[in-house]
Amino acid sequence: MDDRVILRIGTKILSPFILIFALYVQFHGDYGPGGGFQAGVIFAAAFVLYALVFGLGNAIKVMPPKVAYICGAMGVVIYLGVGYLSMFRGGEFLNYSYLFDPEHDPTHGQHYGIIGIELGVLVTVFGVMVALFYAFAGRRRIDT
Amino acid sequence: MSQNLPALLVVVPMLLAPIAALLNRSGPAWVVAAGGSWFAFGAAVQLLRRVMTEGVIVYSLGGWAAPIGIEYRIDMVSAFVTVIVTSIAAVGVIYARVSVADEISEDRHALFYAAFLLNVCGLLGIAITGDVFNVFVFLEISSLSAYSMIALGHDRRALTAAFQYLIMGSVGATFIVIGIGLLFVMTGTLGMMDLAQRIPEVWASGEGDRTIAVAFTFLTVGVTLKLALFPLHLWLPNAYTYAPSAVTGYMAATSTKVMVYLLMRFFFTVFGEQFSFDRMQLDMVLMPLALVAILAMSLVAIYQTNVKRLLAFSSVAQIGYMVLGISLGSVLGVAAGIIHLFNHALMKGALFMAMGCVMYRIGSVRIEDMKGLGKAMPWTMAAFVGAGLSMIGVPLTVGFISKWYLVQAALAQGSWFVAAIVMVGSLMALIYIWKVIEVAYFERREDEDEIQEAPLSLLVPTWALVAASFWFGIDAGTTSQVAISAAETLLGVMP
Numbered sequence: 001m002d003d004r005v006i007l008r009i010g011t012k013i014l015s016p017f018i019l020i021f022a023l024y025v026q027f028h029g030d031y032g033p034g035g036g037f038q039a040g041v042i043f044a045a046a047f048v049l050y051a052l053v054f055g056l057g058n059a060i061k062v063m064p065p066k067v068a069y070i071c072g073a074m075g076v077v078i079y080l081g082v083g084y085l086s087m088f089r090g091g092e093f094l095n096y097s098y099l100f101d102p103e104h105d106p107t108h109g110q111h112y113g114i115i116g117i118e119l120g121v122l123v124t125v126f127g128v129m130v131a132l133f134y135a136f137a138g139r140r141r142i143d144t
Numbered sequence: 145m146s147q148n149l150p151a152l153l154v155v156v157p158m159l160l161a162p163i164a165a166l167l168n169r170s171g172p173a174w175v176v177a178a179g180g181s182w183f184a185f186g187a188a189v190q191l192l193r194r195v196m197t198e199g200v201i202v203y204s205l206g207g208w209a210a211p212i213g214i215e216y217r218i219d220m221v222s223a224f225v226t227v228i229v230t231s232i233a234a235v236g237v238i239y240a241r242v243s244v245a246d247e248i249s250e251d252r253h254a255l256f257y258a259a260f261l262l263n264v265c266g267l268l269g270i271a272i273t274g275d276v277f278n279v280f281v282f283l284e285i286s287s288l289s290a291y292s293m294i295a296l297g298h299d300r301r302a303l304t305a306a307f308q309y310l311i312m313g314s315v316g317a318t319f320i321v322i323g324i325g326l327l328f329v330m331t332g333t334l335g336m337m338d339l340a341q342r343i344p345e346v347w348a349s350g351e352g353d354r355t356i357a358v359a360f361t362f363l364t365v366g367v368t369l370k371l372a373l374f375p376l377h378l379w380l381p382n383a384y385t386y387a388p389s390a391v392t393g394y395m396a397a398t399s400t401k402v403m404v405y406l407l408m409r410f411f412f413t414v415f416g417e418q419f420s421f422d423r424m425q426l427d428m429v430l431m432p433l434a435l436v437a438i439l440a441m442s443l444v445a446i447y448q449t450n451v452k453r454l455l456a457f458s459s460v461a462q463i464g465y466m467v468l469g470i471s472l473g474s475v476l477g478v479a480a481g482i483i484h485l486f487n488h489a490l491m492k493g494a495l496f497m498a499m500g501c502v503m504y505r506i507g508s509v510r511i512e513d514m515k516g517l518g519k520a521m522p523w524t525m526a527a528f529v530g531a532g533l534s535m536i537g538v539p540l541t542v543g544f545i546s547k548w549y550l551v552q553a554a555l556a557q558g559s560w561f562v563a564a565i566v567m568v569g570s571l572m573a574l575i576y577i578w579k580v581i582e583v584a585y586f587e588r589r590e591d592e593d594e595i596q597e598a599p600l601s602l603l604v605p606t607w608a609l610v611a612a613s614f615w616f617g618i619d620a621g622t623t624s625q626v627a628i629s630a631a632e633t634l635l636g637v638m639p
Contacts, residue, residue, distance in 0.1 A: 073162035073258075080159045083151075093151035095207035 004053075011053040018046040022122075029118045030111060036118035040075075040125025048133050056137050068130040075124025082116040150203040150216040153187045153226065154269045156180055161261035170245065170253035177257035178237045184264060185234040188226040195223040196626070202274070210274060211335035217274030220630040224482065225271040225405045228489050229398045232609075233264045235493070236394035239605035243390040243500050247298050256296055260394070262289040267402045276324050276414065277334045279406065283320065283370070287313045290399060294387040305382035312369060312379040319366030326359035327414075339414050347419060356415075360424055363410050371403030373430075373467055374437035377460040384456035389500025392452060396459055397493035401485045404466045408478065411470065412634040421473050430471035435565050437464030442572035446579070451502075451509045454576055455495050458535065461569060462488050465550060468562065472553050479624070479631035480549035486623055487534070487542035487616065494531035494609035498524050501598035501606060511583050518585035520595040523603050525584050530610040532577035534617065537570045541617040545624065 022043035029035030051059030083094040086109075091098030096113025097106035160180040164173040195201060195218055203216040210217075218226075237260065248256055266286025270279055291313065295306035328334060330352040331342040346352040365376075372380040380400075384392050411420040420426045438461050445457035466488070469481025499509050501524040506513060518525045534541035547566055554562040597603070616623050 070166060073165045076162040077159065077166075080155055083155060084159070087148050087151070092203065092207045093148060093155060093205055097207060 007053050011049055015046050015050060018049070019043060022046070026118060026122050027115065030114045036121025037125050039118070040122040041129055043122065043126045044129030044133070047130050051133065051137065056134070060134070063130060065131065065134050068127045068134065071123050071127025072131060073124075073127075075120045075122065075127060077120070078123060079117045079120030082113055082120070086113065148203075149187055149191060150201055150218055150272060151205065153184055153191065153272065154216075154265055156183050156187075157261045157265040157268070161258045161265065164261060165254055165258040168254045170250060173254040173257040174237075174241050177240075177261055180261050181230065181233040181237040181264060184226075184268060185230040188223070188230040188268075191218055192223040192227050192626075195220055211333045211338035214273065214275040214278050215335065216272045217336065218272050220626065220633045221405065221408065221482065222271045224626050224630050225402060225485065226268055228401055228486050229264065229267045229271065232394060232397040232489055232493050233260075235605045235608050236390060236397075236497075239393065239497055239500070239602055240390040242599055242601045243504060244388060246504050247388045247390075248296050252296060256293065256388075259289040259293045262286075263293065263395075263399075267398055270402050270406055274336045275334050276327065276336060276339065280317065280321050280324060283317055283406075286399065286402070287317060287370075290395060293391045293395070294383050296391070297386045297388050299386045301382070302386035302388075305379075305386040309379040309383045312376075316366045316369035316376075319362045319369065323359045323362035323366060326355055326362065330355050330359070336409070336414050340416060343415060343419065347423070356419075357424065360410075360415055360419070364407070364426075364429075367403055367407045367410065368467075371400045371407060371467075372460055372463055374433055374441060374460060374464065377437075377441070377463075380460060381453055381456040384459065384496075385450060385453040389496065389503050393493050393496035393500055396455070396496050397489035400459065400463055401466075401489055404463070404470075404481070404485060407467075408470055408481070408634055412478070412636075417473065417635055427471045427473055430467055431562070434464040434468035434471055435562065437461055438468070438565060438569040439572070442569055442576070445576045446572060448576075449511050451499055451511060451514070451580055452496070454511075454580070455492065455499065458573065458576060459492055461573075462492065462535075465546065465566070465569070468566075469550055469553065472557060472559075472562075474553055474557065475628065475631045475635055476549065476553035476556055478634055479628045480546065480553050482630050483549055483620075483623055483627035484546040486627070487546045487613070490542055490609050490613040490616065491531045491534040494527060494606055494613060495535065497602070497606040497609065498528040498531065501527075501602045504598055504602060505595055511580060514580065514584045515587040516584070516589035516592045517595070518581075520589070520592045521597050524598050524606070525581075527603070527606045527610045528584075529581060531613060532581065534613045535577055536574045539617075540614065542613045542620075543617070545617055545620045549624070549627075 022039045025034040025042060026036060026039035029039070047059060047063050050062065086095045086098045087093050089098040096109045099109035099113050157180040160176050164176040167173050167176065191201065201218040204210065205214045205216065209215065240260070244253060244256055263286050266282045266289060269282030270286065273279055273282060291306050291310045294309060295303055327339060330346050331339055333339055333342060343356060347356055369376040384396055387395065411426065441457050441461035441464065445454050445461065448454035448457060466481045466484050469477045469484060501521065502514065502517065503509055505521060534543035537543040537547040547570060550566055551563045554566065
């Protein structure tokens with residue numbers, strides 16, 4: 001696609017905005033529509049667009065399949081990590097009110113807790129989306 | 145920490161699954177999977193003990209009490225099912241190390257163990273959750289991991305088998321979620337206990353009667369598809385035949401059992417016995433299907449030439465016994481169904497594991513390839529015979545206990561016909577087990593001396609299950625006591 005200047009420049013301009021928009025959806029998720037799943041898909045869309053325009057080889061340099069694989073697993077760990085943290089601090093599993101010290105306002109715990117688990121969802125969905133794209137785009141199996 | 149045990153039972157395997165995937169090496173991933181399975185086993189046994197002494201354990205996730213939040217609700221039935229799942233998983237994971245190394249390519253071991261842990265987590269979640277939508281979520285976790293584990297089979301047909309299961313399983317899951325959705329529309333709640341209270345109200349008001357009935361139908365068809373009740377069993381034989389041996393042994397003993405549990409949970413706890421049996425006349429539907437399953441599937445099993453496939457059809461027949469117990473609708477009948485969950489898990493797990501040993505040594509499980517194995521692999525075939533006796537229902541084995549209770553339950557209702565069919569089913573089991581034994585012990589092969597006995601790491605787990613199937617056949621006091629009190633809990637008859 002070396003001669004498609006508009007596509008290449010357009011992709012370069014758009015990519016950062018797509019990523020920022022994903023984060024916007026992510027941080028919007030605790031009060032309004034949005035959340036980790038949508039954010040993860042949008043975040044992955046930036047990489048898919050990059051791969052479509054600049055080719056799979058370049059995309060793999062930017063985002064190696066191994067990283068996508070690790071992201072896919074790490075997100076679950078982040079999500080559950082929040083749950084375990086609240087459990088170790090004396091609450092039930094995923095009881096965010098216990099995330100901070102008792103003198104702290106428990107609503108803050110609820111606020112950051114939900115962002116924490118949504119971050120886990122984002123990371124996993126992003127990783128899996130990119131890995132799925134690689135799996136379909138590459139004929140050969142891409143080693144992780 | 146101990147008050148968090150209900151959550152830990154599910155989330156420890158769940159956390160260890162991505163860790164196993166991240167380690168990405170066969171050995172460490174196995175250690176993680178083994179640790180997770182044994183932890184879950186310990187936790188499940190402890191929870192069962194606690195339920196036996198203290199009664200129902202309720203755990204509110206995130207501190208939000210049901211019906212607003214999701215609660216884990218562990219009563220006798222769920223505790224017993226978690227013990228079944230985790231005990232098989234704990235034995236199965238030991239078995240898996242050598243068997244998986246033999247049948248699955250090295251770079252996928254870590255992913256296999258991750259899928260295994262997720263499957264354990266999903267099945268345990270279904271067993272202990274008290275929220276119907278949460279059931280669906282865990283159902284998907286366990287199903288998706290099961291599809292991927294089956295697809296890892298070294299035969300290429302494993303892929304089509306897994307795909308077939310994927311399609312059928314997704315249809316089942318969709319039916320279940322439609323049923324849950326209809327219930328939610330009519331009652332505005334997802335908590336099982338809350339539903340149990342509100343469904344009779346809606347039903348009595350007469351307005352939502354039809355919607356509730358349709359929801360009931362969707363749930364019944366969806367769950368029976370998942371548990372492979374005849375005639376919705378078509379996915380099962382291929383899935384069990386082509387899956388890796390360790391997966392077949394583990395799945396045959398756990399996943400359909402949990403689905404039978406789910407069926408009972410919906411019938412007796414959520415909808416209530418009165419609705420299920422009086423309004424929907426469930427017994428008129430389930431009993432004929434169960435009886436046909438026992439007869440027809442045993443008959444099909446007799447004509448199989450692949451032993452794994454034979455055992456898979458036998459599984460469908462055995463599911464018939466469990467559903468038959470449920471369809472009787474009495475405490476004794478449901479208890480017979482529950483006790484057969486455990487007993488069948490032991491014997492079918494052992495039979496499939498014995499076949500895994502054969503697979504490991506001779507690379508085939510076709511009946512004609514098993515000539516002379518009685519001499520070449522005495523311990524493996526002895527395990528097969530031991531578990532096979534149980535399948536037939538010989539006294540002093542668990543199979544006898546199941547059938548004893550089932551026949552008693554049938555006779556208590558005066559159903560001589562049902563009791564007779566149970567007996568005929570046993571005779572047919574004798575035929576298909578004998579077919580294998582005959583070839584293995586009474587025919588000779590030339591290379592008898594070249595075939596070695598299976599390694600200990602496969603034999604010990606297999607024999608652990610065989611020994612358990614004799615132990616609980618001789619000392620059936622504990623299991624039958626638990627099963628009867630579980631049935632009483634389900635039917636709301638307090639002792």
